[in-house]
Amino acid sequence: MTQARDEIKIGGLGASRKRVEDNRFVRGKGRYVDDIVLPGMLHMEILRSPLAHARITSIDVSKAWQIPGVRLVLTGDMMAARNLAWMPTLSYDTQAVLATDKVRFQGQEVACVVADDPYIAKDACEAIVVEYEPLPVIVNPAQAVAEGAPVIRDDKENQPDNVVFTWEVGDKAGTDRAFAQADVVSTLDLHYPRSHPSPLECCGSIADFDRSTSKLTVYMTTQAPHIIRAAVALVAELPEHMIRIVSPDLGGGFGNKVPVYPGYVASILASILLERPVKWIEDKTGNLISTGFGRDIYLRGEMALRNDGKILGVRMYTDSDHGAFFSDAQPSKFKIGLLHSAFSCYDIPVAHLVNRGVYTNKAPGGVAYRCSFRVTEAMYFQERMVQAAADDLGMDQAEFRRRNFVRDDDFPHRTPWGFLTDSGQYGKCLDVGLEAIGYQDFLTEKEEARKQGRLLGIGISTMTEPLGAGNSREYDILGIKMFDSAELRVHITGKAILRTGAKSQGQGHETTWAQIVAHELGIPAEDITVEEGDTDTAPFGMGTYASRSTPVAGAAVSMVARKVRAKARKLAAHLLEVSEEDIEWELGRFYVRSAPDHGVTIQECAIAAYSNMPDGMEPGLENVAYYDPPNLTWPFGCYIATVEVDPQTGVWDVLRVVAVDDCGVRINPMIVEGQIMGGLTEAYAMANMQFITFDAQGNCVGSNYMDYLLPTAWETPGYELHEVVTPSPHHPIGAKGVGECATVGGPAAFVNAVMDAIRDTGVRNIDMPLLPDRVYEALTKRHDVSGAPPVRTDDE
Ligand code: PCD
Numbered sequence: 001m002t003q004a005r006d007e008i009k010i011g012g013l014g015a016s017r018k019r020v021e022d023n024r025f026v027r028g029k030g031r032y033v034d035d036i037v038l039p040g041m042l043h044m045e046i047l048r049s050p051l052a053h054a055r056i057t058s059i060d061v062s063k064a065w066q067i068p069g070v071r072l073v074l075t076g077d078m079m080a081a082r083n084l085a086w087m088p089t090l091s092y093d094t095q096a097v098l099a100t101d102k103v104r105f106q107g108q109e110v111a112c113v114v115a116d117d118p119y120i121a122k123d124a125c126e127a128i129v130v131e132y133e134p135l136p137v138i139v140n141p142a143q144a145v146a147e148g149a150p151v152i153r154d155d156k157e158n159q160p161d162n163v164v165f166t167w168e169v170g171d172k173a174g175t176d177r178a179f180a181q182a183d184v185v186s187t188l189d190l191h192y193p194r195s196h197p198s199p200l201e202c203c204g205s206i207a208d209f210d211r212s213t214s215k216l217t218v219y220m221t222t223q224a225p226h227i228i229r230a231a232v233a234l235v236a237e238l239p240e241h242m243i244r245i246v247s248p249d250l251g252g253g254f255g256n257k258v259p260v261y262p263g264y265v266a267s268i269l270a271s272i273l274l275e276r277p278v279k280w281i282e283d284k285t286g287n288l289i290s291t292g293f294g295r296d297i298y299l300r301g302e303m304a305l306r307n308d309g310k311i312l313g314v315r316m317y318t319d320s321d322h323g324a325f326f327s328d329a330q331p332s333k334f335k336i337g338l339l340h341s342a343f344s345c346y347d348i349p350v351a352h353l354v355n356r357g358v359y360t361n362k363a364p365g366g367v368a369y370r371c372s373f374r375v376t377e378a379m380y381f382q383e384r385m386v387q388a389a390a391d392d393l394g395m396d397q398a399e400f401r402r403r404n405f406v407r408d409d410d411f412p413h414r415t416p417w418g419f420l421t422d423s424g425q426y427g428k429c430l431d432v433g434l435e436a437i438g439y440q441d442f443l444t445e446k447e448e449a450r451k452q453g454r455l456l457g458i459g460i461s462t463m464t465e466p467l468g469a470g471n472s473r474e475y476d477i478l479g480i481k482m483f484d485s486a487e488l489r490v491h492i493t494g495k496a497i498l499r500t501g502a503k504s505q506g507q508g509h510e511t512t513w514a515q516i517v518a519h520e521l522g523i524p525a526e527d528i529t530v531e532e533g534d535t536d537t538a539p540f541g542m543g544t545y546a547s548r549s550t551p552v553a554g555a556a557v558s559m560v561a562r563k564v565r566a567k568a569r570k571l572a573a574h575l576l577e578v579s580e581e582d583i584e585w586e587l588g589r590f591y592v593r594s595a596p597d598h599g600v601t602i603q604e605c606a607i608a609a610y611s612n613m614p615d616g617m618e619p620g621l622e623n624v625a626y627y628d629p630p631n632l633t634w635p636f637g638c639y640i641a642t643v644e645v646d647p648q649t650g651v652w653d654v655l656r657v658v659a660v661d662d663c664g665v666r667i668n669p670m671i672v673e674g675q676i677m678g679g680l681t682e683a684y685a686m687a688n689m690q691f692i693t694f695d696a697q698g699n700c701v702g703s704n705y706m707d708y709l710l711p712t713a714w715e716t717p718g719y720e721l722h723e724v725v726t727p728s729p730h731h732p733i734g735a736k737g738v739g740e741c742a743t744v745g746g747p748a749a750f751v752n753a754v755m756d757a758i759r760d761t762g763v764r765n766i767d768m769p770l771l772p773d774r775v776y777e778a779l780t781k782r783h784d785v786s787g788a789p790p791v792r793t794d795d796e
């Protein structure tokens with residue numbers, strides 16, 4: 001008779017266990033960078049450029065130095081003297097730490113002041129006099145490539161213009177042939193506007209250099225502490241074992257905390273020079289105007305179609321605006337991240353994509369904001385194009401998708417741009433979604449409403465997203481392969497501590513990783529402490545972004561637990577006085593196959609590991625695992641929104657949102673649902689209200705929360721969530737990533753719904769955000785409404 005532990009009761013796989021980290025978060029006991037106070041700590045503030053493009057003719061810091069309490073004023077020249085004025089970016093570019101020659105975007109870091117308190121530092125920043133000679137400003141790709149455009153990156157050799165790269169992938173000739181055979185060619189021009197991840201906690205760091213031990217400790221808001229340690233070791237030429245990076249509690253990351261920012265570097269140098277801890281905490285405007293923007297990419301898409309609805313081929317021409325420095329966080333192999341993951345859920349024979357990246361006088365952009373490296377843009381383009389194509393064919397949009405989906409028995413499936421998708425049940429997900437929303441009934445209701453002048457619309461967005469960068473053959477950051485790690489130590493009493501190379505920013509790893517260990521070992525989740533983010537203790541890992549933690553670090557957790565179980569089995573054999581081959585495992589317990597009642601628990605094995613091990617066995621019960629995933633995981637999402645547009649004002653209200661997510665096996669269903677709701681809310685915000693843009697002078701418009709809107713509970717629609725489970729065949733517990741899915745797939749559902757509601761106008765596109773005035777313009781003037789003029793990048 002089985003004596004296995006009840007997996008749900010011990011908080012194993014599938015348990016909707018309450019998040020253990022919330023014990024401190026909801027009590028206001030989280031420990032964020034700004035909560036840390038070190039003895040003798042000083043405070044740093046940054047002086048930022050008011051202009052988007054200008055030559056610096058002089059910087060006078062004398063008045064700042066005279067303010068009592070000022071300890072250090074740092075300028076670009078001082079950084080340059082130490083070879084620190086420029087730093088390498090994660091995309092093999094360089095970025096100014098403090099400007100020396102020119103400023104290249106509004107908000108760029110020009111000088112820093114360190115003082116006894118932050119107010120003195122801020123006042124002293126204002127006492128610095130900088131003379132600028134304004135230069136012509138470039139705020140979009142069209143201007144960047146125009147004849148005679150000023151060269152923004154004149155600091156770089158071999159950079160005669162503003163083009164960062166041109167990248168091409170796919171089969172051009174084959175795609176041309178497919179278009180030649182098409183019955184219908186559908187085209188669409190779009191702009192995915194800049195958006196800002198905008199975590200509630202801004203960026204910050206405390207650098208603490210101790211001359212007596214030569215050790216540098218940096219507490220900082222980073223999603224990838226080990227990468228930072230490696231970067232500091234290389235840039236500052238400090239020995240790696242003398243650097244400790246600690247990423248404490250983070251108030252959200254959303255990709256914003258992946259790049260290296262000048263403030264971190266300046267605070268480190270200041271601490272080394274002053275031999276005191278130096279704290280820098282960014283303010284909201286600083287965060288909104290200078291750190292990791294997402295998106296900002298233009299697209300012209302073309303689809304070759306057969307009359308029966310089959311997609312024969314796809315072309316994409318895109319122009320991406322990277323701002324003044326190419327510092328996107330992305331695996332280095334593909335110039336534009338994984339943009340060519342578009343159309344992976346559809347069976348499309350051939351495709352061709354050209355992307356041109358340009359520099360502009362805007363803050364560095366293209367960061368993976370809740371997005372696996374340009375996947376959000378890819379899926380938005382895909383689903384907007386799919387809807388336009390269905391319309392052009394006069395075909396039902398759900399039926400058009402179904403006809404082109406990759407079939408369940410066609411996995412692993414090679415996409416036209418070379419990815420290998422692992423598993424899925426796309427048709428089933430769509431059916432669950434259509435059923436839930438009451439598709440046919442809504443179509444009837446929509447027609448009825450139209451007769452009374454009411455505009456109802458329904459939008460669908462279906463997509464599979466590549467999550468879990470990534471296997472070492474194809475993915476690396478600055479040459480470091482993108483594996484991840486876990487280290488598990490079972491104490492003598494059978495309790496345990498687990499450390500990983502990932503770094504939660506609110507996702508709940510302290511809860512879910514313990515659940516994986518509980519699943520593998522039968523140790524109750526509450527007996528397992530999870531720690532992340534301290535490079536002195538955590539095994540080397542690549543951090544948390546691109547929903548890679550579950551696919552990669554989560555897999556490492558499984559693997560390390562299995563290694564521990566293998567040793568525990570030997571201990572069990574010893575305790576039960578039988579050979580290892582005669583032992584069976586059930587959750588939490590080994591037993592003798594021929595005598596199931598004769599067994600030992602994992603906890604008994606733990607005691608034995610320290611007190612009664614067989615002759616010749618090394619004591620202890622711990623191990624470490626590094627996991628190099630064989631492939632990405634490919635979750636699937638089907639998002640359906642219904643809306644009503646007010647023809648008098650252009651205001652649109654969301655009626656219902658249905659989300660069907662298939663992220664394989666769910667470790668913690670409640671956390672997964674929270675991830676999806678959060679993701680949908682960010683999708684809704686981008687589609688509906690979030691607007692951060694630049695005027696002709698490069699001034700950032702929308703650099704505060706009065707203008708850049710975060711949806712509150714009041715604006716946020718309700719969500720109806722459903723699930724389908726297709727395990728990943730190559731992940732140890734069958735889980736796929738999920739954190740980003742709803743943000744990636746969500747926007748197109750809302751936009752498609754509004755476009756469906758106003759379909760009678762013949763308007764093909766309104767760029768996000770679909771502000772009421774844009775919708776109103778489309779309704780009344782019956783033309784496309786773009787956030788900025790689209791640019792074609794082909795030279796036909
Ligand atoms: N199947 C499955 C999956 C998953 N899960 C869970 O859920 C979560 C998530 O996961 P994933 O998907 O793996 O992811 P991760 O890596 O962890 O994370 C990341 C993401 O996450 C998201 N979410 C969130 N949340 C919060 N709260 N906060 C934050 O910040 C955030 N962020 C965002 C982002 S943006 Mo990027 O960075 O952009 O790239 S990417 C991202 C965790 O806890 C886990 O464990 C479960 O349970 N199951």
Ligand SMILES: [Cu+]
Binds near residue numbers: 295367368369373376
């Ligand atoms: Cu992206």
